[in-house]
Amino acid sequence: MNEMRQIMADTAEKLFTEHVTRNLKETAEATDFPENLWNAVEENGLLHILVPENLGGVGAEFADAEVIARGMGRHAVPMPVVESILANWILAGAGLDIPTGMTVLAPVRADESLSLMDETVSGTATRVPWGRTAAQVVVVTAEGGVALIAAGSYEVSENQNIAGEPRDTLVFDKAAPAATGILPTGFTVQSIHALGAMMRSAQMAGAMEWILEASVQYANDRVQFGRAIGKFQAIQQSMAELAGHAAASGAAATGAFQAADLAVQSGHDSTFEIAAAKTRISEAAGIVASISHQIHGAIGFTYEHDLHFRTRRLWSWRDEFGSDSYWADWIGGNILEREADDLWPWLTTRPT
Amino acid sequence: MQYFNFDPYSLPPEAEELRKEVREFLAEELADYPAVLRSRSWSGKSEEFSRKVGKRGWIGMTWPKKYGGAERSFFERYAYLEEVLAYGAPVGGHWIADRQSGPTLLRFGTEEQCQRILPGIIKGESFFCIGMSEPDSGSDLASIRTKAVKTDGGYVINGAKIWTTGAESCKWMIALVRTGSNPENRHQGMSQFLIDLKDSKGLTISPIKNMAGEEHFNMVVFEDVFVPDENRIGAEGDGWKQVTAELAFERSGPERYMSSIQLLIEIIREARLQPDTRSQEQIGRLVAHLATMRRMSISVAGKLETDSNPALEASVVKDLGAIYEQGIPEIAHRIGRGEASMTALSDFEQVRAYLTQAVVSFSLRGGTREILRGIIARGLGLR
Numbered sequence: 001m002n003e004m005r006q007i008m009a010d011t012a013e014k015l016f017t018e019h020v021t022r023n024l025k026e027t028a029e030a031t032d033f034p035e036n037l038w039n040a041v042e043e044n045g046l047l048h049i050l051v052p053e054n055l056g057g058v059g060a061e062f063a064d065a066e067v068i069a070r071g072m073g074r075h076a077v078p079m080p081v082v083e084s085i086l087a088n089w090i091l092a093g094a095g096l097d098i099p100t101g102m103t104v105l106a107p108v109r110a111d112e113s114l115s116l117m118d119e120t121v122s123g124t125a126t127r128v129p130w131g132r133t134a135a136q137v138v139v140v141t142a143e144g145g146v147a148l149i150a151a152g153s154y155e156v157s158e159n160q161n162i163a164g165e166p167r168d169t170l171v172f173d174k175a176a177p178a179a180t181g182i183l184p185t186g187f188t189v190q191s192i193h194a195l196g197a198m199m200r201s202a203q204m205a206g207a208m209e210w211i212l213e214a215s216v217q218y219a220n221d222r223v224q225f226g227r228a229i230g231k232f233q234a235i236q237q238s239m240a241e242l243a244g245h246a247a248a249s250g251a252a253a254t255g256a257f258q259a260a261d262l263a264v265q266s267g268h269d270s271t272f273e274i275a276a277a278k279t280r281i282s283e284a285a286g287i288v289a290s291i292s293h294q295i296h297g298a299i300g301f302t303y304e305h306d307l308h309f310r311t312r313r314l315w316s317w318r319d320e321f322g323s324d325s326y327w328a329d330w331i332g333g334n335i336l337e338r339e340a341d342d343l344w345p346w347l348t349t350r351p352t
Numbered sequence: 353m354q355y356f357n358f359d360p361y362s363l364p365p366e367a368e369e370l371r372k373e374v375r376e377f378l379a380e381e382l383a384d385y386p387a388v389l390r391s392r393s394w395s396g397k398s399e400e401f402s403r404k405v406g407k408r409g410w411i412g413m414t415w416p417k418k419y420g421g422a423e424r425s426f427f428e429r430y431a432y433l434e435e436v437l438a439y440g441a442p443v444g445g446h447w448i449a450d451r452q453s454g455p456t457l458l459r460f461g462t463e464e465q466c467q468r469i470l471p472g473i474i475k476g477e478s479f480f481c482i483g484m485s486e487p488d489s490g491s492d493l494a495s496i497r498t499k500a501v502k503t504d505g506g507y508v509i510n511g512a513k514i515w516t517t518g519a520e521s522c523k524w525m526i527a528l529v530r531t532g533s534n535p536e537n538r539h540q541g542m543s544q545f546l547i548d549l550k551d552s553k554g555l556t557i558s559p560i561k562n563m564a565g566e567e568h569f570n571m572v573v574f575e576d577v578f579v580p581d582e583n584r585i586g587a588e589g590d591g592w593k594q595v596t597a598e599l600a601f602e603r604s605g606p607e608r609y610m611s612s613i614q615l616l617i618e619i620i621r622e623a624r625l626q627p628d629t630r631s632q633e634q635i636g637r638l639v640a641h642l643a644t645m646r647r648m649s650i651s652v653a654g655k656l657e658t659d660s661n662p663a664l665e666a667s668v669v670k671d672l673g674a675i676y677e678q679g680i681p682e683i684a685h686r687i688g689r690g691e692a693s694m695t696a697l698s699d700f701e702q703v704r705a706y707l708t709q710a711v712v713s714f715s716l717r718g719g720t721r722e723i724l725r726g727i728i729a730r731g732l733g734l735r
Binding site for chain 1: 617
């Protein structure tokens with residue numbers, strides 16, 4: 001891990017360990033947004049990690065942002081940090097000033113689009129993370145236009161995901177942007193959607209890290225039939241399976257961020273690596289959640305236990321920014337465009 | 353708490369150069385090699401092909417030059433392995449010698465043994481088989497009973513080894529046998545020996561036909577087989593330590609997730625004839641897993657290169673890899689429209705028929721799923 005990445009990892013870990021208590025997570029689900037933690041995250045530069053230094057940001061790489069996204073998942077942080085990181089990166093790339101306050105991203109679904117015509121934005125975006133809380137939204141249009149729109153210029157109806165995270169519907173009716181621009185060269189609304197999938201991949205991998213550790217701990221602590229349940233082969237086999245999926249998820253997520261950085265440096269497309277990660281990890285999410293609950297027994301099914309803050313997020317995040325079905329279909333479509341015998345030569349010439 | 357580490361590695365340029373060379377060689381040598389034979393992957397063998405690979409310097413390529421090796425990196429070897437597996441080349445003859453027997457000799461053998469034996473392996477002329485399992489000892493390897501008793505100038509061995517792939521055509525077996533016993537610690541008192549299968553009295557090698565109709569494994573019975581002292585590998589009693597190291601080599605390569613890749617290729621070929629959304633999504637899932645497995649496997653190769661011991665990571669890759677390999681025939685069954693058969697006209701149905709049967713062994717050979725998961729559980733701190 002390079003120095004920047006270590007600093008980011010340490011900063012995020014320290015902040016989240018200190019602030020993200022069970023009480024904070026519960027309160028956040030009751031829609032009380034953790035304002036103080038948000039301010040601390042902003043002050044520590046995490047939201048501007050991808051913004052170039054000359055624009056007041058950290059100027060880091062995607063791989064540095066990965067450690068933040070993993071921390072978000074590990075600690076089940078109930079805030080739109082990765083969405084803000086992407087929104088600020090888009091604004092910087094479009095040459096727009098980066099406002100203070102929470103900025104989120106719309107649309108977040110591949111089957112929805114917003115239009116920018118005559119200098120106004122129209123359309124509906126559903127499932128927007130923390131749409132109700134954001135001070136402004138960065139809209140990316142199908143044509144690659146970028147518009148910054150302040151809260152109050154769009155209607156919000158509240159919704160949420162399985163984990164109780166706000167996923168709101170925003171209706172734009174000729175909303176006037178505070179600023180407009182275009183996406184950086186080489187990026188499209190699809191690639192922004194893919195970057196969202198990349199972030200969710202790392203968040204899921206992070207949640208799995210916590211789940212694995214907590215499950216090992218529980219299996220070693222919980223005594224039945226006179227010994228720790230982790231001594232039973234049935235439990236060990238399940239734990240090994242869980243560990244395998246967690247390991248694969250970590251490797252896949254890292255591969256996606258690495259590819260995204262290479263894409264910026266060399267101009268090739270990194271959608272495959274992201275699609276592979278989101279597919280692999282979303283598949284693992286259900287298995288990891290299921291095994292960890294089985295290990296934890298009834299206590300893990302209670303609201304009081306911390307496990308559900310991760311498992312309910314896994315079930316939510318595996319759907320968001322394209323599910324495994326969505327991305328597997330995308331990969332399959334690309335593979336079928338090539339000769340069957342090209343599979344291996346193609347895979348092995350992807351940049352790493 | 354980090355239980356394992358799958359740091360990303362990139363294969364260096366020299367590995368990619370070698371990959372190109374290997375690919376050209378295979379395209380030329382195996383232009384007409386049928387898909388169903390390719391699907392035998394590293395079980396397929398051709399002595400002629402092994403000699404040609406040896407001539408190119410690709411067997412024992414990481415070994416010291418003084419024995420005929422090329423002192424190439426593990427990454428170069430990795431790229432070579434990937435290519436022969438992706439092509440389904442008949443590498444089974446020299447596979448075991450190249451992967452684990454040679455490295456065992458280099459690590460624990462004498463200078464005399466290395467000089468005597470490694471050059472033949474490198475030329476693709478001297479093949480090895482593994483003498484670990486016995487009729488009553490599979491996963492519980494430490495329960496082996498084949499016994500070597502010290503005699504003048506060597507040892508006399510009695511007992512039996514089973515599932516010895518290739519024993520009928522190999523020159524050598526590395527056998528793990530008992531040279532003593534300690535009721536307190538059953539991992540003590542084992543030693544490894546080089547057994548000359550072509551030139552020892554008292555050996556009976558009988559083929560065992562598998563359910564797919566192939567005869568590549570055997571039962572090898574030892575009746576008062578004399579083995580000279582110079583064929584003991586390492587110190588007497590060090591067998592368990594050595595065999596554990598050998599298994600790390602056996603479990604760490606790309607063959608642990610690539611053995612069914614010919615069927616994935618045939619699935620894609622078949623789907624391209626009649627595209628539909630069902631097969632498209634399934635292919636996407638298989639390729640997503642393939643890319644992830646490869647990333648993890650290269651990470652293990654990187655650890656071997658840098659000399660750290662990736663036994664835990666290798667077990668994770670082998671466990672996930674076998675599940676992946678075994679899943680491919682199931683997906684092929686779900687998206688196929690015909691009936692699998694070894695006598696079918698289509699490559700897809702032939703390859704599917706073969707691998708549907710063959711894959712059951714993929715989570716048995718080289719350590720069963722249950723044993724690997726036990727190793728992983730220990731790595732997690734559960735035992």
